[in-house]
Amino acid sequence: MIDFYAGLDVSLEAANVCVVYGDGKVVREAKLATDPDAIELFLAEWGIQLKRVDLEAFSYSAWLFTALADKGLPVICIETRHAKAAVNAMLNKTDRNDAEGIAQTTRTGWFRAVHVKSESAQTSRALLVGHKTMRGRMPYMENMILGLLRPFGLKVGEISVGRFDARVRDLLAGKKELEAIVAPLLDARNAMRLQLAKPHRTVLMATRSDSAVRRMRTAPGVGALVALTFRATVDNRARIKKTTNVGAHFGLTPRRYQSGQADRIGSISKCSDELTRAMLHEAAIAILTRIPKIFKLRLWCLRLARKKGLKRAATAVARAPAVLQHRIGIGGSNFQFDASGKRGRVAAAA
Structure with missing residues (x-):
């Protein structure tokens, strides 16, 4: 029985597919839309039994991996560094050659399979990244406001987060032109602070509902x-x-x-x-x-x-x-x- 292996080089819009024999000979290639149905049709219409289908781990791979696995394809997500090593072995860097490099890596077995997270884990991850991003923007906004005030000799000093807005507005009293510049930034900072409370509450609820x-x-x-x-x-x-x-x-x-x-x-x-x-x-x-x-x-x-x-x-x-x-x-x-x-x-x- 002849073994066939497929490699996928996937981008946001297109996916290059390469199928090789067990001896490494390329038998079929195509450039398709990044769509699980299109990829399944291409691999199924030829009537071969694939031993493995590999794609490189990247931001889109979890969705594509799950969709192809649900269609019964023997799909594996491989570690990025291993995929890069295979791709670098090619003389010319093209999407077509990248797909062939991944297919050859699949055939030889010189790769490490990556765990694809469950949907619940990905949801928690999205929550944490959003929380971190919003929390990181707060100090950025405050430091930018402080930087705008320093050339005018206005010093906020050490102040709590809750009193920052009132302190800055006190310093701006009587300086209408500067106030017109800084006040919108303070409003944006206050709005961000209020919105940050929402993902923070979601994080606390998620921790309470999970016994682990x-x-x-x-x-x-x-x-x-x-x-x-x-x-x-x-x-x-x-x-x-x-x-x-x-x-x-x-x-x-x-x-x-x-x-x-x-x-x-x-x-x-x-x-x-x-x-x-x-x-x-x-x-x-x-x-x-x-x-x-x-x-x-x-x-x-x-x-x-x-x-x-x-x-x-x-x-x-x-x-x-x-x-x-x-x-x-x-x-x-x-x-x-x-x-x-x-x-x-x-x-x-x-």
Whole structure:
């Protein structure tokens, strides 16, 4: 029986499809619309039995993967770096050659399959990205207003978020031309602040309705945003088989380069999801600076901070919340301190 393999190079508007034999010979190519029905028809009308259909992981791939899988095609989403290596082997960079490179990678098996998140995980991810974007624009607006006031010698000083608007308007009293410029910016900032409350409430509701996220929040330094981000990124916790692999999965372990006599340990790899890594870093900062309880993990963190500095210590410590959340999620457990309050453990939930 002859095996056939297909590679898809997909963009927003078009998809290049390449089908190869098991020996690597190209047998069929086409440029189609990025439509699951069109791709299925092209692959089905020839009457062959495909062993694998591969597409590169990108923003559109989750939707296309799900649609093709529902049609019964043996589709796999491959890791971007592996796809790039195959594409770079081609002399000329074209969409047609990219599809062939992916097909050849599919045939040889030199690729890593990527987990495609469920619809609920993608929805949670969209909520978190929207929340982060709105939260990040608030300091930007405030700093821009402060920058406009400084050339006129107007100093806001240290002020709470709630009193920022009133303080700025007091400074603008009697300066009608400047007020006409800054007042719309203040209105936009206030509107953004009100709108930010909506996704924040949605985040809190999502954490309360998910028992796994509630358990994750029992770990030190882990709040609603950290727990929900971890839950949405991992999606199926069983796919990370060993808790010791969690740090590497989120790019929190050092790179290593070894060749001949050279053996160098570098900085963390920063692979996988940047948002989750940022949230784990925030959890590490919380352990170092905001938790009053003195326990073994925090003492180790503080010693490391004195030796390496806060930033490097937080990067090193960020792996701990990830490990704790994974263990809690896998075992259906809670984090608990012992009677002395100095040691913590993942104990069975009541």
